Amino acid sequence: MDWFLKPDDASAVGELRREVVAYLRRHAEPDSEVEDAELALSEVVGNAVRHAGGPVWVSLYWAQAQPVLTVRDLGPGFDPARLAQPVTLAPRAGSATLAEAGLGLFLVSQVTPSLAAEVRRAGGMTVSVTLPVNRAPALSHDPPRRTFGALPELDEALPGGGFGKESFLRALVVQLARTVETQQGPDAAAAAVAQVGADIGGQMEEEFRAAGAIVGRLTPEQMADCYVRLKHAIDGGFYVIEATEHRIVLGNTRCPFGDVVRRAPSLCRMTSSVFGGIAARNSDHGVAVLLEERIAVGDPGCRVVVDLAPPPEGGRPLAHEYAAAADATLFPG
DSSP, rough: OOEEOOOOOHHHHHHHHHHHHHHHHHBTTTTHHHHHHHHHHHHHHHHHHHHHHOOOOEEOOOSSSSSSEEEOOOOOOOOOGGGGGGBBBEEEEEEOOHHHHHHHHHHHHHHEEEEEEETTTTSSEEEEEEEEEEEEEOOOOOOOOTTTTTOOOOOGGGGTTTTTTTHHHHHHHHHHHHHHHHHOHHHHHHHHHHHHHHHHHHHHHHHHHHHTTOOOOHHHHHHHHHHHHHHTTTTTOOEEEOSSEEEEEEEOOOOGGGGGGGGOOOHHHHHHHHHHHHHTTTSSSSSEEEEEEEEGTTOEEEEEEEESOOOTTTTTOOOOEOOSSSSSTOOOO
């Protein structure tokens, strides 16, 4: 698992800590020292974010019995030989002494199996710590290669050999969705794709707002424009059929995944999740998305209905429903 932390994101460390600790608890033996692992994570990552003065990269590698957390930065660094005692890190210009950070690393060294640091050739530090968490027994995965229907298609190869980036990335997404569906079932595949869609959709909405200097909740017309904009950017053929206070209806002539989407219809949940998430964040009562027609299941085009009206009693059959944003101040103004 890998993360990138921007230097100006004050909440990133807390969010990362919660995500990693939840992951450790899911996969660790019951008697593992998850609290000590959380302390180590907070200190090592927090020190890098506070004192490096730039971006920070965090990785968690769990191939052995215990996971290894690695934090890389481009900051002023310190002498790795001093990890055996409380360390005073070299302060960057304009900062106070970093003695507390050094003490934090010393404490980490006392509650974890190992702590190491080295100076990076390009500047900054790499700090690695083995977390005191033991992995619960897990199944080994060594599947045979599937040759039937595998992507990318051989006729997509470039004249000079190999496959282009677009073919490769499209194949990667489709094959992942198909693998999840095969191994864990269609519900698991749809849930995974829905999560990806929710995350990506949020970023796409932010870009749309920034481009149009939009504050406050989006109107149905603005949401429809946002949907078409984001789909056209990835070579989709979406267009607006209707945009009213009650619903948004869109058509589509071309899937961004191409014809290969027919091999992984669960990818349609990406569209549902992106559209539904954006609409729900701009709603008081939640919304529903109905995929009335889909290229993925043989229809000549797509027809997507985003229902903005309050849900009827018992919900909307066959529609994917999305809750309204919990934070009323999400879009002030």
